[in-house]
Amino acid sequence: MAIRIPFLKSKNRKRSTIQTNESLPGHVAIIMDGNGRWAKKRGLPRAAGHKEGMKTIKKIVKKAVELKLNVLTLYAFSTENWKRPKSEVDYIMKLPSEFLDTYLQELIDNNVQVRTIGDFSALPVHTQKAVQTSIDETAQNDGLILNFALNYGSRNEIVGAVKDIVHDIEQQQMSKDDINEEAISERLYTKDYEDPDLLIRTSGEIRISNFLLWQIAYAEFYFTEVLWPDFDEIEFEKSLIDYQNRKRRYGGI
Template sequence: MRPAARDVARLPAHVAIIMDGNGRWARAKGLPRTEGHRRGVQTLRDIVRHAGEVGVRYLTLYSFSSENWSRPLEEVQTLMLLLKVFVRRDLAELVSSNVQVRVIGERSDLPADILGLLEEAETRTAGNDGLTLVVAFNYGARNEIARAMRSIATDIAAGRLSADSVTEATIGERLDTAGIPDPDLIIRTSGEQRLSNFLLWQAAYAEFYFSPVLWPDFSADHFDDALEAFYARDRRFGGLKVGAEV
């Protein structure tokens, strides 16, 4: 663990990761895309452990977007299988490591077996108070915001809420991430530099770190590189530090 990773006082409380590059990793090695996803799961395990070891409080992983259902059937089936394997194989370790799992994303149209696995992970880890692992599954930020708006509109129509009382906090309380602090640092691997419908509301003041490394090759050292870059940022949240020039 590098010195930067041990700087707990300056550590981002919440790190979110867009895990990108599994397919390109596999293609570069002459392997099917599904093999890239399998290798990516091992990277996921390593990064979850490392984030907990260095003291990150919240780690959000963009595991499956609402748009990913349009991928080839074989690839989607592999991703679902890998999710099942991860929960069945790794849930006991998450429980013993004091990791709490929280799932964000649309649940209403998920297959019953997948929904059951996600709910089992949340239930079995609910009492843990170490790292909170936020799994963005069947997640799309626009969908999340639309669902929040419908919830608010329903309460206004029923007279439980007045339109004048709706604030940013009101909206935040209706999002899937209610009770979770906004991300301080968002990492995207593989060199791509876009959010891809991920945490659009919550990312308002996040720092971004774009790594050229494909996700299957992303290591604890690469994670620490992102932490070092974060420490070097001057975060002012729209204001100025005392004594700073305009």
Template structure:
């Protein structure tokens, strides 16, 4: 218990040690419009490791540290929701040892970060298909949900086993079932109702989508929800993505004029 407390205190001190310049910039950013929901495609872990002659798994471990830093930065800004594209429905095609490692990351994150998430009043959730996930991964996700269910602050969601096309097809099937059973009238089906059948039904649509690694595409991520999102791309790989770059993305968002199709 004493050792755990020491570890907690060290982590807390590191968490609070923002540079004065970062604190000043944070306050300036807060004076402008802040996106309610930021979604991030965390790309480049494998390339980051390969450039350093390390196994791809080392890149995922480094990427998990970036998750921690950016979660703090988003929470400090007062962002309501942060969704991280962690594992797509296509990622099962990767080497088995890499898949196994990725499926174990939620357990590791639960052990190391739950206390801080509770302290910061952050809630944790998941978007994606649970059916194919290993039991130990689901247990970790449920541990996060149970451990943070009383929190009322930022919603941190991990997109696991997620694919936007399959999400929309599943939503259509659920709507058909409810129409056939009489729960829903066909005339009631509109965009608002469709939203309620998506994995993200508890979240606002993203105002800003960020992708790292230099790829300029959205890769089957939130195809419906990103209809009017601002998109921001950077050549930097995810393990190198910093609070500084995150602030840059927010600054760029604040300079844009969002008209949603109006003049």
């Protein structure tokens, strides 16, 4: 697992050129961090940061479509985020409806397919309805997969995979000798996707926060001090250019 921690300062706004003939990550996963701090710096309620963060999602999705990336997984709400104040959680749960009400047609027009990972059933009904509508309306699209991690926790996901394996052994559908990496991977929420090539975390925090722990075993990590609402197309391109300048060895030479 490659980890680099040289933060890129937001004041360096000179745009470099992505080498589209070089390898781009097929699957980019992003921990969208810093909405609350963005709002606090401006004397605004935390909700204002979350609302501004939605605008960033639109920018990054548009750029991912332009670059023909395969999958963009966004950490929208973790299993731990329920610990936040109820008023903030309630607001966040309304955001999918607001986001998709204004953006769904553009997603359809850009051939984007919306999907989710996480315990979908535990979300409020109105949140489930908004997200399911977007999933249904974009199901026939075959371009970028926009994958929202909602009520997602990687440890819970792995525990669920282990339970599924135990169940299959008890039902004599497999034996313990059949347990391997593939057996676990095919029981995760992400079984239909390639593993992330690049993991981005914004806001200056240097941790994974229970996100895709199994899947990022050989992902490249990119940390930036830029807060999520300020993470625009230029900042996204910086992360992709940095990725292109790395050599992935997967344990080899």
